[in-house]
Every structure is written in C-alpha cells, then in structure tokens.
Amino acid sequence: MTGESATLLSHTEEDVLRVLELLASEAPARSYDELVARARRSGDTPRAERLERARSLALEVSGLFERRSRREAELASLVDAARDLARPGGLDATLRLITRRARLMMNTDLACTVLLDGDTGDAVVSTADGAVSALTVGYRVTGAAVPAGAPGEQPAPFWTADHLGDDPPTPAGALDEVLHAESLHAVLGVPLRADDRHLGHLYVAARGIRHFTPEEVALMCSLADLAAVAIGTARHLEDVHTANTELEESGARVRASLSDALRANSVQDELVQLVLDGAGLDELLARAAAELGGGLAVQGQGGERLAEHGRIPRPDPQELARVRLDAAATGIACPLSDGTWVLPLSVRSEDVGCLLFHPEDATAAPGEQILLSYARTVSLLLVTQRSTAVEGQVRDELLADLTSPEAPPDRVVERAGRFAELHRPHVVVVAHARTGAAELVESWATAYARRHRGMKTVQGDRLVLLLPGEDAAARAREVRAELAGATGAQVTAGSCGPNRGADGVHPAYREAVRCLEALIALGGAGRSAAASELGFLGMLLAEENDVTGFVERTLGPLLDHDAERFGNLVETLQGWFMAAGSPTRAAELLYVHPNTVSRRLERITQLLGRDWQHPDRALELQLALRLRRARTSLDPEPAGPPSP
Secondary structure: OOHHHHHHHHHHHHHHHHHHHHHHOOOOHHHHHHHHHHHHHOOOHHHHHHHHHHHHHHHHHHHHHHHHHHHHHHHHHHHHHHHHHHOOOOHHHHHHHHHHHHHHHHOOOEEEEEEEOOOOOOEEEEEEEOOOOOOOOOOEEOHHHOOOOOOOOOOOOEEEOOHHHOOOOOHHHHHHHHHHHHOOOEEEEEEEEEOOEEEEEEEEEEOOOOOOOHHHHHHHHHHHHHHHHHHHHHHHHHHHHHHHHHHHHHHHHHHHHHHHHHHHHHHHHHHHHHHHOOOOHHHHHHHHHHHHOEEEEEEOOOOOEEEEEOOOOOOOHHHHHHHHHHHHHHOOOEEOOOOOEEEEEEEOOEEEEEEEEEEOOHHHOOOHHHHHHHHHHHHHHHHHHHHHHHHHHHHHHHHHHHOOOOOOOHHHHHHHOOOHHHHOOEEEEEEEEOOOOHHHHHHHHHHHHHHOOOEEEEEOOEEEEEEEOOOHHHHHHHHHHHHHHHHOOOEEEEEEEEEOOHHHHHHHHHHHHHHHHHHHHOOOOOOEEEHHHHOHHHHHHOOOOOHHHHHHHHHHHHHHHHHHHOOOHHHHHHHHHHOOOOHHHHHHHHOOOHHHHHHHHHHHHHHHOHHHHOHHHHHHHHHHHHHHHHHHHHOOOOOOOOOO
8 A cells, every 4th residue: 555545545434533532522613614614725636626525414414313303202292291181171271281281392482272163164273372462261262264175174284484474474374362472483283183073273372483393284284183182082081070079969859859849848747746746827827937047927728827937928919819829830949039839729729828938047938848748737727617616606506405504415425425535534613714815815725625636615704614524623734734824814713623524524514613712812812723622612602502413513423322222321431420430339220230331441542532530521521410400400302212
C-alpha cells in the first residue's frame, strides 16, 4: 500500500469515527456542518464530499431515531390516556380528562370536545382546556353548520394552519366565533365515532400558525377513538346510574307506600275501636291533629262546619266546592291552592261531607292512605252519630217513661223489656249539678250514656242515668267526678242498684232520688253515695218517706220465705233481737227448742247474708221490724199471715 493510500484510509477512518461519535452523542446538525466545513477548508474535495454524504446519512438516522422516540412517547401517552379513560367515571370528568390529554399530547394552546345533541342535531362545546375567554363551554352550533362528510359517510379529520387567514373558511368555521374569541390560527379536528355513530368532534388549536403533520393527525384520531369509547362507556354508566337511582326511588316509594298502607290499616283498626268505644268527633280530630301534624276541620253536606281542631285557613268557597267535587268523584285527597287537602266523606256512595287537612309542614305531610283512613273513620262516626242520635232519642224517651213520678204503665214496662241491657245488671244514678248550663249537662250526658251503652233523661234540674254495672256507689262517684269536670259546677249524685228487668227501674229510680235528697239533707252536697251506703237514713231524710219500701227492701227475703212456706223467720229474728242475741233466751221467748232457733238463724244468714249481725245492718233490721209491727197494728187488715 502506498503512502498516499494509507493517508486516505487514515482520514476516512477518522471521519467515520467522528461522525459516529457525533451520532452517538446526538449532536446537533451544526456539528456536522462544522466537520464538513473543515474538510472543505483543507482543500480535500473528495473528503468533503464523503463527509457531506455521511452528514446526510447521520441526520437521516438521527431523524429516524427522533421519530421513533417521539412515536414511543406518543404511544406511551396513548397507553396512559387509555388507562385513565378505562377508569369508571362520570361523563363530565371523562370529557375533562380527554381535553386535557389532547392539549398536552399535541402541545397546543386549547383543546375542546364538541358533542352532538341527539334531539336537535346541534353541536355543543361540552368541555374546554386552556381557554382564556368565557365563550367556550356551552357554545351551541346549529345542526346545519356541523361538519359532515358526504351523505351516508362519516365525517373525516380536518385541519388548517391558519384558520383566521383562510379564504374560503375551513370546516372549522362552525366554531368561528370561539376561534376569534380565543385568537386561534391552527386548528385540528377529528371526529368522535363509536359503533358507527357520530358523537361529535375533538378539537385542538394553537394561537400561532402551525402545520399539523400526518403523524399528529393519526395520533389525534387514535386518541379520538379511545375518547369515543370512553364517552360511550361514561354515558352507559350514567344511564345505569340513573336507572339505579330511579329504581331506588321507585323502591323507596313502594316501601313508603307499603309502610303507609300497613300503618293505615293499623290506624284504621285503632280508629274504629275508638269510635266503638264512644269517642266523639272532637276527640277524633284531636288525635288526628296530634298524629298528622296539622289542623283539621269537618264540613257537613251543606258546607257547615261540624268540628274543627288546630289552625286551618278559610278556603275560597268556589275553589272548595270545585275541589270537593273532584275529591268525591275520584275518592282521593285533592289539594287547594293554599296547601289544604280535601278528603271526601262518604258511606255507601252517600256524600256526608268533607274533611279538610292543612299540614303544619308541607314537606313532612303524612301519606294519603293514612289521611283516607281518618276520612273513612270520620265518615263512619258521622253516620254512627246520626243513627245513634235517633236510637238515643228513643232510649231517652223510654227511660223518661220508666222514671215518671207515678209507676209506669204495664205497656211501657213491656216495651222496655225488649231492650237486652235491662235484663243485665244495671244501676240508676240521679245527679244534680248546680249550674245554669242545662244544654252542657245534657250534651255531656248524651256522650257519657252512649260511651257506656246506657240511657239518660233530664228531669228539670236533675239528670237520670241508667248504666250497666253492679257497683252503684262506684258509678255515682264516676258520674259526679266527670260531670263536675265537664261543667265546673258542684255535682251531687245518688244511686241505687244493681237491678235486673224493666220492672225494677222505677223503684231503683225512686231509691236513687231518696239517696240524693238524703245527701243534700245531711250537708253532703257535692258528694256521691249509693242507697246501700245510707241505709235507713236515706228513707228517714228523704222528702218522701217510703216506709213500706224500706221494710220490703230490708226484710224482703224473710217476708217472701214466710209467705211462701208459712215460716217463722221474721218472728225468730225479732225474738233473737229481744233476747239480746242469745239463742237460748230466744227459744224460751218463742216457746221452741234452742236447736230450732239455731236452724232458723242459719236460714236467716243464707237469705240476708253473713253481715246481717253487723251493728249497722242489725240496726236497720230492728228498725224495719219496729216499722212493720207499727204498720201491722195500724192496718185493719193484716198485711200477711198472722204470726203464731
């Protein structure tokens, strides 16, 4: 090899190594230019040409590496975007993520998504990233101006380096107002497609003039494909969420309706029992107001107010008449303009009025089923009161006939015998209230008698009650306490009983009257007592002394026994008292054996009860025996068989 050849080879190897070093260090293009320039200055033209060729190849390789690196970065960005878009989220959050990714990947000043309105076909700017004006989100483009391809074809990507200088305008002219407001020149738009459906466009734009490369357009198309899938998924998730929400709301309404129905059934049973227990309309409305939380009023067929509890606005008569007809026709609660609910009151298709309910808190109003339960109960109560009023009037008239000053005729007693309650144990209470409010006393007595399944009548300033039961004293105390509480007046009450049968009502009434008169005579006004508690004092202090009645009530069982069996129990009792309670001495006075006296005393105990020897009871028996002897001595005709 000659020296010239060796020198040439040495320079070539050196140049190759230098170019490779520059390529490995990713040197800029000017470094290659300097290498070529030194070769030209040395006058070695072939070397300079080789270096020029090497420079071109090195720059091509460097550009290839740069494009591959950029492609890798773009693919990595697409993978990151796909990962982010794969996370479930709402539509708004997905759109914001898409626009943010598009602006960063394309290194532009603004990115926005424009979605089509399925109803109108208009395009609406849904999200924007990098905007500096308010004229972006919500901007609407009419359907005629929305970019589209040929008929039957999907829109294609479009771009321009300088939209503001283009003439004629590009397809981005639909957003011309937004582009001018943001001073945007370069615009790239790609369609959003999912399952052959055009969803809208994804735009990026720069405020300077910029030529978009095919690689950038391809990258935007790839991002748009991912975005379209994410948008479809987000919409589907929102539809599912909306459907779930609607199902939950529907389930909540069903549960609330079921709860209202169950509660309404329970309330209905409670209210019916309340009516059966004798509760009045005022009591029912008070309970309803406390439970429902509002004011209530009951109107009759003619619009008259039958009862009211709580605050309730006075409705417009014309509106109320119209709404009441609607409520009666539909059978449901209908509202007035002031928030008051109108509920129909009817029984067997018969209109008996309406129930007005005004809730204190409209947001916490009770269910319609509960309201209708109260309406049905009020209807039942109105009809019951109407029938009860008629029945009560008949019963009151009957009790008035049975408690007349004179003993009632047989036909009245016979008619009264048809009432079953007179054949069960009952007591008679006669009360006197020191008040001038006779209507209040009668109103209270009507409700009390209906509640206790009894009868009542008013005789002047006295109230007469016939009530079921066996404890006359307890009934008298109860009547006195409740009537005094209702009227605020002093009440005195006397009672007698228990009795059975219609023929015993008049005697019991007379005894209760005597008990009342005895109480007043003893200074016991404002108190109560039963005839059995006063004993012979009731007979002595009464205005009319019923000696015969007292003797018969006290010695009746013994008198009946002696009359039926021609016995000597009354005579034995009298001898026993005369002997100071000594059976032996009594036997001597009666001229019988002591064992006979003992057997007769046992029979007396069976007829009079074991307490007949108690001092109070013994005193009554002795008084009755004395009165009987006196009456017998004055009567020309013996009242019974002569004593032996």
